[in-house]
Amino acid sequence: MKQHNFRTSLRRLKRYQMLFLLMVPGMAYLIINNYIPMIGILIAFKDYGSATWLFGGDWVGFKNFEFLFKTSDAWVITRNTLLYNGAFIVLNTVLGIAFAIFLNEVRHRFFSRFYQGVILMPFLISMVIVAYIVMAFLNVENGYLNKHILPMLGMETINWYGEPKYWPYILMIVNTWKSIGYGSVLFLAAIIGIDSEYYEAAVLDGATKWQQIRKITIPLIMPTITILTILSVGRIFYSDFGLFYQVPLNSGPLQPTTDVIDTYVYRSLITLGDVGMSSAAGLYQSVVGLVLVLFTNYIVRKKDKDQAIF
Amino acid sequence: MKSNQMNQKVLHLLFILMTCASLVPLLLVFSASFTDEKSLVTNGYTFWPSEWSLGAYRYLFHSSTSILHSYSISLFVTIVGTAVGVLISSMLAYPLSRKDMPLRNLFSFLVFFTMLFNGGLVTTYLVYTNLLEIKNTIWALMIPGLLTNGFFILIFRTFFTMGIPKEVVESAYMDGASEVKIFFRIVLPLSLPVIATIGLMQSINYWNDWFNGLIYVTKPNLFTLQNLLNRMMSDIQFLQTTNLGTSSALSGIQFPTGTLRMAMAVVGLLPIMLAYPFFQRYLVKGLTLGAVKG
CATH class of the missing domain: 1.10.3720.10 (MetI-like)
Structure with missing residues (x-):
């Protein structure tokens, strides 16, 4: 049953690949403009000073939040x-x-x-x-x-x-x-x-x-x-x-x-x-x-x- | 019957007051821009200048290079950004409107989720400056506002779901048209009203945007009109100091600080005010569309 489902959805995917193609620019944009920044939000737990780009830097836990909420x-x-x-x-x-x-x-x-x-x-x-x-x-x-x-x-x-x-x-x-x-x-x-x-x-x-x-x-x-x-x-x-x-x-x-x-x-x-x-x-x-x-x-x-x- | 109507005279009076409240602030700016600079300093801002003068506009006219330049940047960004934005959003929305589309719910959710949660200014800024390096390029004014968020996509999706008959699409497919062809040849032409509405909202967003210019652009030759206005608020001499604005004809004219600001505001307001009566209907429609559940 599962096998069958998989095969039909694969066939369907083939018919609809053109529609997927239409979605590519928009989805690519949402990934860059929305989803990467969502992941990047983790820099709130990092010491950014030591890094030059989004995914660098050392983990510092909640230190940034401590600074923020202390003031x-x-x-x-x-x-x-x-x-x-x-x-x-x-x-x-x-x-x-x-x-x-x-x-x-x-x-x-x-x-x-x-x-x-x-x-x-x-x-x-x-x-x-x-x-x-x-x-x-x-x-x-x-x-x-x-x-x-x-x-x-x-x-x-x-x-x-x-x-x-x-x-x-x-x-x-x-x-x-x-x-x-x-x-x-x-x-x-x-x-x-x-x-x-x-x-x-x-x-x-x-x-x-x-x-x-x-x-x-x-x-x-x-x-x-x-x-x-x-x-x-x-x-x-x-x-x-x-x-x-x-x-x-x-x-x-x-x-x-x-x-x-x-x-x-x-x-x-x-x-x-x-x-x-x-x-x-x-x-x-x-x-x-x-x-x-x-x-x-x-x-x-x-x-x-x-x-x-x- | 009469008891069922509100008193029309009272209503009109109320709305005339509202009309004044909406327009009077604009009038103050407008009349200040036609005031003589010295009179503005001594008599202050008034609704009817004691001394009229075209000094500010004369100055603007002579230093027009930077203003015209900013105008053209604004215009370019608005036109290209709107066209690309509308195209990409509708292309993404159409497959999501098709009930038979595989993984439709997953992708719809991915679009919808961008409206609920976002990475915020810091990470977006870092992505655009470090990953894409669009700082101080024309793209910085265009790309961050391209789809704003999932909102316009969902409006498009609702329209396609309701407004495009399934039979039309299906019969075209039977005749051998590809899905891409169906979209561009059949779906889009049937969707002109919603394209016009969203295009209008998108272009207003672009025309009025100053935020992207504020954070991503420091070069004066990439300033949009809004950024120029923004810069002149904090630094009124900006027009004078930037090499775009200098012109030998200006050396003799005294720099009209206060009135020049107001003239700039008028220049910034004018295009939208003049076009407004023509697009009011579409705007109202667009705003209402946004509130519809979908």
Whole structure:
């Protein structure tokens, strides 16, 4: 039986060798771009200084991790990453749903498309340019806030790029500005898919708009909300590097509130050339990230099998 | 019937406010770029300059070599990267969409797993710099973003599974067409909508990418527009000091530090803003595709 199976699959392989051929460039790319780096992650357990390439170096066990977790850095970057991304998930979901519902209510098709287009526009702007825009507002000497708004309110000017305490708010505003359109597009697609009969029946029963939203719209777009939330919780350890690197202009004094795992890894690697430290932080990120995806998916699967991703 | 509709006036008011919130920041940059440099220093950034000036643009125009050069690098990387990326992803996705493909689940998993776990910046950096040695080559701007991760491949796979009738493929095979020929002659032409959508998203990614340039490129003559902008943020004199930018016509003009930055930002924004109305529909479709389970 086993022999037979083997032979048929060999015959099948022959017919499909052309299809395998099609896959070669893509798979080769994934091996180089994804799988070799995955194996290379073991350098987190090595002293890289003595080697010149990926698979060299002496094994040092958990020494790099000891260094990383001995400093207060590990705590600060973990806290910042989790708090920011947690806040972003909540803001983007709630506002995304709200504006999707509002867009869906605009009766004139032209206007709803126009509004959607405009609020989606910031999504297309690269973070480098976003940093320029933010600087026009926050520049210490002649930025719009220091030169016009704060004097108007009778307040002292603020050294924005030197005061960490304002940055959680600034980054939340910038992130919301940039991604609210994206969220509303996703949820709007789900809302449009809802059968209008539900609403017609609800109206006949005298349901108010608010009741319809709560009892029909939200429950019916729940699968989309769940999937998007799993995906973002799974990525909660990964930050939008550009937001945290470009927008604060890589300013040192701001690091207590703007440094996240991604910027830390980048700085340790590129600026400080500390492969050990940065690879330890990177591995920490990858492993916790993987555990988080599996865990959230597991929870969802337990509650409702159909809504889990895998 | 009326009670079933939200108040349209309130809705429009809300969205007009949202429109302003989305656009006003851009307006500030735009008007600053047309402000006289001295006026920008004394009066600060304003939505309506007290003294208009084309000084920054004049300077950009005269030192245009480096900007035009960066533009062409960005354009080249975007076009070639998108074309190759779309080709490779669709070639990988098609066999995975075929239910009769041997080892289909294994390969699908290998693609999917890249979305769950990755080696991170450090090892990827080491692979590209030590193994492939692409530092300071044009490939550094193109290769790391080629497939980004399994995401686009899975979108392609879903489309091929749903959108390509099995009978068409099977009958072409019976007529003696090879699987490769079927893919290029039948499957791809039937998939133009998804190719356009993913191609668009891929090109936006390439056009806006500054990260690969930041970590892999130090030579100014390989800077994309985004990298040039990025560099000018920390080093505004960069345009002046790089030999690409020097031009004898500039010696008499005072260097407009603040407004020049904003003019550069406008120059970087313009192509995408101008093209946006034409591709908005595809973009919305592409973003939604990504959220579909598959």
